[in-house]
Amino acid sequence: MGWADGDPLAVRIRVAFGADLSADPATWSWTDLTNYWWASDPIELEWGRQSSATRPESSTCALTLRNGDGRFTVGNPTSPYWPYVRTWTPVSVDVDLGDGTGWRTRHSGYVRSWSVTWPGRSGKLAVTRIESVGVLGRLGRGSPPARSPMYRIVAANDGLLAYWPCEDEAGATQAASGFRSVAPMQAAGNVKFAAGDVGRGVQRFGTKPLPLLVLGGSLSGRVPAGTSSPTSWTLEAFWQTGNPVDTVVLLRWTTLAGATFTRWDYVDSYDDVYGTYLVAYTASGSPTVVWSMPTRHVGPYNLRISAVQNGGSIDVTIMTGPFTVGSVTVTGTLGRIDTIALNPDQRVISSPAPLDFVVGHLRVWDSATSPLTYSRVDAHPGEAAHLRLARLCAEDGIALSVPTVPDGGATAMGLQPDGTPLDLYQQCEQVDLGIIYESGPGLAYLPRWSRYAAPVALTIDAADRQLGGNLTPTDNDQQLRNHWTVTRIGGSSAVADDKESITQRGLIPSSPRLNLASDDQLQGHADWRLWMYGQTSTRYRLRVPLHTRSGRALTGDWVACQPGSRIQVVNAPDAAGIDLIDQTIVYARETIRGRRKWMVELATEPADRWEVGVWDDPSFRWDSRTTTLDGDHNAADTSMTVSVARFYDIWSTTATPYDLLVGGERITVTSMSTPGGSGPWTQTANVVRAVNGISKPQAAGTAVHLADAKRWGL
Template sequence: MGWADGDSLGVRIRLAFGATIADGADAWTWTDVTEYWHAPDPIEIEWGRQPGAEQAETSTLQITLNNTDGRFTAGNLDSPHWPHIDTWVPISVDIDLGDGGGWRNRFSGYVRRWPVTWPGRSGKLAVARVEAVGLLGRLSRGTPASASPWRRMITSRSLSGLLAYWPCEDRVNATQAASGLPDGRPMAVTGDVRFADLASDIVANSSGLSLGFGSRLLPATAGGNRAASMSGGTLTGLVPAGTSDPLEWSVCWVARPVTSVSTYAMLRWETPGGSFTQWEYRHATPMNESGLWGRAADGTWVQFVSLYDDSPTLREYRVEAWQDSPIWLGLRLWVDGIKVEDDRWVVTLGRVTRVTVNPRATDVTALAVTQVQVWDTATPPHLGVHGMTATVQPIDGYGETVYPHQRWVNETAHDRLARLCAEDGVPLDMPAVDRSMVMRMGPQPDGAPLALYQQCETTDLGLIYESGFGLGYVPRASRYNQEPALTIDSAARRLGGDLEPVADDQRLRNVITVERIGGSSATAIDRESVAVRGEIAGSVPGGISLATDDRLQDHAAWRLHIASGLSVRYPKISMRLHNHASRALAADWVACRPGSRVRVVNAPTAAPASTIDQVIVGARETITGRRDWVAELATEPAARWDVAAADGAQRVAADGSTIAAVSESGLTLTMTSTIANGPWTTDPSDFPLDLRIGGHQGTGGERATVAAISGNGLTQTVTLYVRAVNGISRAWSDGTQVDVWAPAVAAL
């Protein structure tokens, strides 16, 4: 027995008092408070987004808990949950249908308010009307600062062991280099240090190696890393004491070497207490003196690694050291993800205490240094090249290759979203994407988390939504040709309220302009619609992030396809899941998420069609007690996401075709095509196919199944199997337009 058989609904309400959000849901301790649920007041849950919304919205929860003993009163010292009756306590609401599927989550989020009221003012009953929001509500708090790609990556929540970090992204008039870590000390400036001076000579470099290096000053880059150039000046930063045991460390930085100056030290770090008290990375002439040097206790300098380093472009450097035994030191040098040296030396190691850029105060006008890091580990993450070496290797599962300068260019939209979420410690649920359907993005800009996530969704035309205490993503590829996840039979009384179809041009656009961020633009136009209604222009605010201009026209055409149809909208489709006829739908319903397809069959006679085909974008659920459960679906038309399949019959209509008058029951049509588009197919293998008689631009009209078409001229004879497939049955007059019921549409 279960919900479908008439049993009551299983409801579970849990709170994670005292949870540390950063630990993640798996580490929280949950307290079941279901017994305090005040069932007469409904549980109200909203999730997804409103129809037409261009970005994800946070889910919300309103639930009432019995608070007669004050256990849910903030500040009540007698509460068993004191002092954790506070904002942002995780809360979860689950249901059990009794079908063996276990608990299904209906809301996961965080408490925003604990208001206490006394219904009826009697004082005998007190309730806490809890209000909560989902993950997006938490992430949208405050005004987070924009961060460069480098800074986001280096300070990722998934990483540990970072002792000191100076992005050197400071503005032109800065007098210090700010720390990239909370409460971190800045680098002090002496002499002539010119911030934000990484300029046009790198942009013009023929190799294009500036692309994707995250420099805010470079017009064509991924945004964010202002560098400091040195003209006889130095930058010095103190490093907190490490705790690694055995002792180990790594020093990393990004710099543009200068070949016009014969010899200079790019970076120095001090390690008192070791056999070598100072280390320097030098750029020198002759070139065999370039590389890593160490200063012994007696003041002499010893070259540990020799490197021919003559590239005048931004490069990533990394020195890793560890105490391999009481007397042996392990040492590795990496440049742009390529391991240059990996050796052992009879040396004892000291901890890093200080880092200095251009320590000899050499006049090196064009030297640019940025992203200086000290790690308390000899195996920090290889941030460059997505953790791969700079050799030709796949980075995203599609056999594509990447080089250091491309690290934030040509990345697929879904890969970027996954990487961004990982950097922020946000779980992401996302299906695999076929290589042929990926969308490759341009440089990643500076940005706050939600804005960067949204750019991925906007470019790919996918759907971001909340999934448990993380996010979910429906890639564009997964939105095509979906099978219905939920079918509601109106004739079986499974609709919970009146249908409210809306036929208007509220969202209609017949001219769409798409601009690539930092690139060109393209415009698509529906000339027929413009001729009838006048121009209704649309665009993508802020543009889209594409790797190249090559697909701009495709984007404009597809977005016009989405926006130009006069599809009937159903802003709200209601189900009363507690009705005997509807209880069987509950299991399908709880499996739905934003992007799921829903069909209403045997719709009321007054509806535009007997089958209503929509995509769920959001919903409102109301649970009152254990017997009353209503779902109101926010939807958008689904047919726009039906596209031509490579392994299916492709039927393209001869546009502009019309028929002679036909009776309500006639099974033969006389059809005339235009000279411009020519006659329809007569190939027997193309039949049966469904025809739309009447209607306009893919909506309305009668659906009829064609058995054959004969005749080679513009006037042909159409033989039908059956009329009124969709329940629309009527006579049609001379000149009525006809079209394929579902014309083949090429996917973006």
């Protein structure tokens, strides 16, 4: 027995008091509060997004708990949950349909308010109304800074002792630290913040403008002591240098007392013997050339120098970009890094080459390895939208579920800009025409590829009274855009328009700016958006009572639905004008009243815009854009003549039967004659009329199209 058989609905309400929001949600400890549920007030759930929303929206939940002893009163020290009755505490609402599948989560979010009220003003009964939002609501708080791609990827990793992005603005007098516990780097000499450029521009390499040190500027800072055992560290920096005409210490760091070497210098020299070298000094100033090579790497590139204690020796590795250029061992005891400086001698660097000394993203790791790889040092040009979204979420510690997308179905993006998390997520969604939505404590993504010809997730039979309330279609121009100018950020643009629609309804333009990889993608994106939104469309507001006898049978399918899921209403009322209503879910509101009533309200939009053709599938055929009726035909005619303006639009004489749509009437062609004339061409078809129940005379010049026409995907 279960909900579908008439049993009460099993509801579970849990709260993770004291949860560490930066930890894996799987580690949270949950307290079951179902026994305190005040079922007289409804549980109200909302998810998806309003039809006018231009960015992902958070789900919401509201429910009421009995609070007679004040245990859900914020700040009450007598509460058994004190001091954890606070905002942004995780909450989960689940249902069990009794079908053997177990609990299904209807809302996973964070408490935004604990509102205590006394119904009836008696003071004898106190309740707390919880209002919560999903993870998108938590991510959307405040005004986070717009971070560069390199900053994001560095800061997302553990094991950093110190990090100075050096992305400060032009008026800076210090290089800000990436950590509150580490002091900024101090500037000396002539440091020109935000003045340094690198080959092909800094954005190409995923960073904001960096300091220019070629005029004698120096930056220095202190590094917290590490705890690695055995002692080890890694230094990394992104930079570009010229070819100095003298010897310049580019990078210097000192180590704590007790080490064999208390100072290390990374040097660039005009000397033909040592073009670049690493020299270590003892406390008495005695130098040892640890590594050298006669050539220079002027950049831009990432420098990595690692060291680890190995018995009585020190293993040192030097990398420029993905290449290991040095791997050596010296005798001695390794010390932990204490201070670090760029151009410590404040040398004015003279160079015959046009490259300057530009440096940034200086970091120190508490290990002899770095979690970062630099086979590519850039802002990820050409990265697929769904893969970029997955990487961004991983950098932010947000779980993301994404279905597999073949290479041919991916949307290639341009350079990743500086941005806030939600802005960067939205850019992926916008360019791919996918849907970001909440799934448990994390996010999920429905890519464009998965929206094509999607399977039906829920079928509602109106004849079986599975619809409740009024069937409310909306047929207006709210989404209509008949002129599209699609611009590639940093590139060109393309136009697609419907001149007939513009003549009939006036110009309704849209001009999205998309982060596409190349200008070659523009026309396809403009055409596809015109296809999707260039015509009026019928959207619906549907009510589905899941607590009725027939409605309970839908619940198993309903709880698997999500934003973008395809639903169909069969046996629609006659006044709807069609027997089958085919839509996708945009927004849902669920209301659970006690354990016996469960109502769903839906906002939907047409699914046919995602019905694309499949190559070499005989069930998909080309439509004609230039076919019209060649004369008037009454409602009883079983032979109809058409005129075709383009030879490539003539109708098949061998693939019959197939259905045409003429003035709203569906007509089945049982045979079609060969084309006559020299252009326009005429063909005569034997037909079955009024296949969809619409019977009417048809006038000459009426457009003739393939019924259920499909479009090739973007």
